[in-house]
Amino acid sequence: MTDLFPLLMILLMLNIVVGLMRVLRGPTAADRMLAAEMFATSAIAIALLLAVLTQREALVDLALVFALLSALAVVTFVNRAWSGRVRSSDGEDRP
Amino acid sequence: MTLYLLLAVALLIIGLHGLFVCAQLMRKILALNVLTTAVFLLLVVLAQAAEVLDPVPHAMVLTGIVVTVSTTAVALGLMVRLLERRGGPVSGRDRDSRNS
Amino acid sequence: MGAPGLAFDGILGAALLWTAWQAIHAAGLFRAVVSFMVFGLLMALAWVRLEAPDIALAEAAIGAGITGALLLSALGRLDWEAGRATDECLRGRDRAFWVPTGLLLLAGLGGAAWLLPAPGLGEPVAAELGRSGVENPVTAVLLNFRAWDTLLEIAILLLGVVALWSLGPTPWPSSPELVSPALPMLGRVLFPAFVLVSAYLLWRGSHAPGGAFPAGAVMGAGGVLMLMAGARPWLSGDVHGPWRWALALGMVAMLGVAFAVMTGGHGFFEYPVELAGRLILLLELAAGLSIALLLFALYLGGEPPADWETRRPA
Amino acid sequence: MSLTGVIGGILTVGGVLFLLLGTLGLLRFPDVYTRLHAQPKADNIGLGMICLGLGVYSGSLSLTLKLLLVWLLMLVATAVGAGLIARAALRRGIRPWGL
Numbered sequence: 001m002t003d004l005f006p007l008l009m010i011l012l013m014l015n016i017v018v019g020l021m022r023v024l025r026g027p028t029a030a031d032r033m034l035a036a037e038m039f040a041t042s043a044i045a046i047a048l049l050l051a052v053l054t055q056r057e058a059l060v061d062l063a064l065v066f067a068l069l070s071a072l073a074v075v076t077f078v079n080r081a082w083s084g085r086v087r088s089s090d091g092e093d094r095p
Numbered sequence: 096m097t098l099y100l101l102l103a104v105a106l107l108i109i110g111l112h113g114l115f116v117c118a119q120l121m122r123k124i125l126a127l128n129v130l131t132t133a134v135f136l137l138l139v140v141l142a143q144a145a146e147v148l149d150p151v152p153h154a155m156v157l158t159g160i161v162v163t164v165s166t167t168a169v170a171l172g173l174m175v176r177l178l179e180r181r182g183g184p185v186s187g188r189d190r191d192s193r194n195s
Numbered sequence: 196m197g198a199p200g201l202a203f204d205g206i207l208g209a210a211l212l213w214t215a216w217q218a219i220h221a222a223g224l225f226r227a228v229v230s231f232m233v234f235g236l237l238m239a240l241a242w243v244r245l246e247a248p249d250i251a252l253a254e255a256a257i258g259a260g261i262t263g264a265l266l267l268s269a270l271g272r273l274d275w276e277a278g279r280a281t282d283e284c285l286r287g288r289d290r291a292f293w294v295p296t297g298l299l300l301l302a303g304l305g306g307a308a309w310l311l312p313a314p315g316l317g318e319p320v321a322a323e324l325g326r327s328g329v330e331n332p333v334t335a336v337l338l339n340f341r342a343w344d345t346l347l348e349i350a351i352l353l354l355g356v357v358a359l360w361s362l363g364p365t366p367w368p369s370s371p372e373l374v375s376p377a378l379p380m381l382g383r384v385l386f387p388a389f390v391l392v393s394a395y396l397l398w399r400g401s402h403a404p405g406g407a408f409p410a411g412a413v414m415g416a417g418g419v420l421m422l423m424a425g426a427r428p429w430l431s432g433d434v435h436g437p438w439r440w441a442l443a444l445g446m447v448a449m450l451g452v453a454f455a456v457m458t459g460g461h462g463f464f465e466y467p468v469e470l471a472g473r474l475i476l477l478l479e480l481a482a483g484l485s486i487a488l489l490l491f492a493l494y495l496g497g498e499p500p501a502d503w504e505t506r507r508p509a
Numbered sequence: 510m511s512l513t514g515v516i517g518g519i520l521t522v523g524g525v526l527f528l529l530l531g532t533l534g535l536l537r538f539p540d541v542y543t544r545l546h547a548q549p550k551a552d553n554i555g556l557g558m559i560c561l562g563l564g565v566y567s568g569s570l571s572l573t574l575k576l577l578l579v580w581l582l583m584l585v586a587t588a589v590g591a592g593l594i595a596r597a598a599l600r601r602g603i604r605p606w607g608l
Contacts, residue, residue: 004518004521004522005521006199006200006203007199008521008522009199009203010199010202010203010206011525011529012525012528013203013206013207013210014206015528015529015532016210016233016237017206017209017210017213018532018536019535019536020210020213020214020233021536022535022536023217023226023229023230023233024217024221024226026226028541028598028601028603029225030541030594030597030598030601030603031541031544032225032226032229033229033594034535034541034544034545034548034549034591034594035535036232036233037548037549037552037587037590038531038532038535038548039233039236040236040583041528041552041555041556041583041587042528043236043237043239043240044556044579044583045524045528045555045556045559046240047240047243048559048560048563048576048579049521049559049563050243051563052563052566052567052572056248057403057572057575058248058252058399058403058404058405059243059248059251060575060576060579061252061392061395061396061399061404061405062243062248062251062252062255063579064392064575064578064579064582065252065255065260065392065396065409065413066236066239066255066259067579067583067586068260068385068389068392068413068416068417068582068586069255069256069259069260069263069413069416070583070586070587070590071381071385071420071582071585071586071589071590072260072263072264072416072419072420072423073232073259073260073263073264073267074586074589074590074593074594075378075381075420075424075590075593076263076264076267076268076419076423077267077594077597078593078594078596078597079378079423080264080267080268080270080271080367080423081225081228081267081268081270081271082271082597082601098201098204098205098208099204099208099241099244099245100304100305100308101301102208102211102212102241103304104297104300104301104304104305105212106211106212106215107300107304108293108296108297108300109212109215109216109219110215110219111296112219112293113219113220117219117220119224121224121227121228121266121269121273122219122224122227124266125219125227125228125231125266126218126219128231128262129215129218129219129231129234132234132238132258135250136241137304139242139245139247139250140245140308141308141311143245143246144308145315145316145317146315146317147315147317147318147321148246148317148332149315149316149317149320150316150317150320150335150336151316151320151336151340151341153247153249153250153333153336154333154336154337154341154344155344156247156250157249157250157253157333157337157408158337158344158345158348158408160250160253160254160257160258160408161253161257161348161352161408161412161486162348162351162352163257163262164258164261164262164490164493165351165354165355165356165493166355167262167265167266168265168355168359168493168494168496169355169358169359169493171265171266171269171496172358172362172366172496172497173362175269175272175273175366175496176362176363176366178272178273179272179366375592375593375596377589377592377593378593380589381585381586381589384585385582385585388582
């Protein structure tokens with residue numbers, strides 16, 4: 001089993017590298033953000049595999065932090081960077 | 096370990112290169128962030144070389160990461176203000192600013 | 196881990212280089228920012244591989260999380276889809292400069308790594324760890340042996356907030372732009388998890404990776420999420436509000452402890468051994484809370500409007 | 510090898526396969542809505558299987574509960590995030606493929 005986990009980690013890492021293609025190709029910003037979310041999931045899986053493999057519970061905490069902050073990234077994206085009213089919010093909140 | 100040392104140097108070069116070559120302020124900020132990460136990586140890799148794991152560079156990098164986010168926030172705040180003041184795309188070398 | 200570990204490191208390193216390059220040279224700013232966020236994420240994994248879980252936690256919360264939110268928000272203020280034409284980098288003309296510079300840097304840093312004595316503070320720290328009041332060496336260095344650094348670092352955060360507030364009101368809109376019933380729900384479900392994880396990290400800091408920095412960063416990120424979900428924060432730009440005192444809390448607590456131990460005949464930040472554990476816990480609480488608020492204020496990027504609490508959602 | 514080890518290993522490998530399938534969908538599907546259909550779902554089930562498998566493999570209750578918390582958080586985040594991205598794309602005027 002301890003031989004299996006490193007192989008799975010390498011597979012997941014390759015998964016991330018292949019997913020970078022979607023960031024490169026787009027075509028819309030939503031596709032890129034979706035790919036970024038996939039990276040968060042893969043990174044969590046890698047951290048969890050490493051946590052069990054090396055018996056370090058701190059890495060589970062790392063996975064927890066990843067999970068919480070991937071939500072923040074998506075919400076910031078839909079709310080701020082790609083909200084559809086990029087330039088029209090002027091005057092609403094500024095004097 | 097050698098691998099990460101090489102990685103740190105490569106990131107350092109990418110960061111420096113981007114900082115000098117790119118005109119857009121956003122990219123300069125990103126390049127600065129890459130540059131700091133490279134320095135942190137170098138510190139931690141060197142700490143790794145010691146016989147007993149040295150926690151002092153780790154603590155330094157930890158403070159460094161927090162300092163980096165504060166400088167990034169200030170830089171982005173300044174950039175956004177500059178954009179509002181100028182009313183155009185934020186670039187250090189676009190045509191308007193060169194003529195005026 | 197041997198050969199598989201090396202293969203993993205190799206792929207990770209290649210992906211890091213690629214994302215770093217993309218973060219600076221990708222066509223289109225959005226691609227650059229997403230690449231940088233992925234870079235932060237992968238960097239956290241690299242810290243794990245370098246036996247630095249403390250840094251990995253901080254990088255995950257700050258490098259990948261809060262910096263990403265900041266960059267995306269700033270991008271929202273830029274006309275990044277129309278602005279592609281003005282977004283040029285000088286290319287190709289300067290190889291004669293960069294190749295020798297790169298080789299020189301490589302040789303210099305390689306020589307430094309080879310010739311300089313290895314950092315040897317590991318043994319003194321391990322020897323003094325019993326007297327520091329905590330079991331995690333990184334926390335011991337941060338809040339006991341070199342608490343001075345942490346004090347200055349919180350001072351820098353405070354300075355950043357002061358600088359941003361002096362630039363005027365916050366540039367981000369204060370209400371969510373996208374009206375979706377899922378958004379307040381997400382805030383309501385996730386915010387308790389943010390608080391829980393933050394408290395847990397703070398508690399773990401004394402004996403395992405964690406502590407005030409990641410805890411404060413997670414808490415600050417939770418605040419940013421709630422702001423995004425449409426919650427009205429209680430902070431305001433009011434001159435006499437409690438908000439300013441709360442921002443300075445970490446700084447005040449650290450200075451207070453430092454001078455209090457001096458009155459007991461010790462040096463600056465030289466805790467009495469029997470009180471060290473409790474003093475560090477106190478400082479961690481104050482610093483964690485203060486870092487959370489400071490990061491939230493840094494995210495705001497300017498002075499919050501004075502009438503924020505009473506304003507109705509759009 | 511113990512039974513829990515085998516079951517945990519099978520679940521973990523299955524989970525990784527699901528993650529890879531999700532990425533296949535992300536790469537091969539024609540537009541953002543179909544990708545949203547493929548990728549978050551596959552990732553959620555994949556991560557769930559990995560968490561379950563690692564919990565069974567390690568045999569520790571506290572670790573398993575923590576892993577399930579990670580999965581639960583990610584479930585909420587990905588599901589709501591996918592909905593938000595779809596809504597933002599629609600409002601931005603991106604036409605679904607084939608319509």
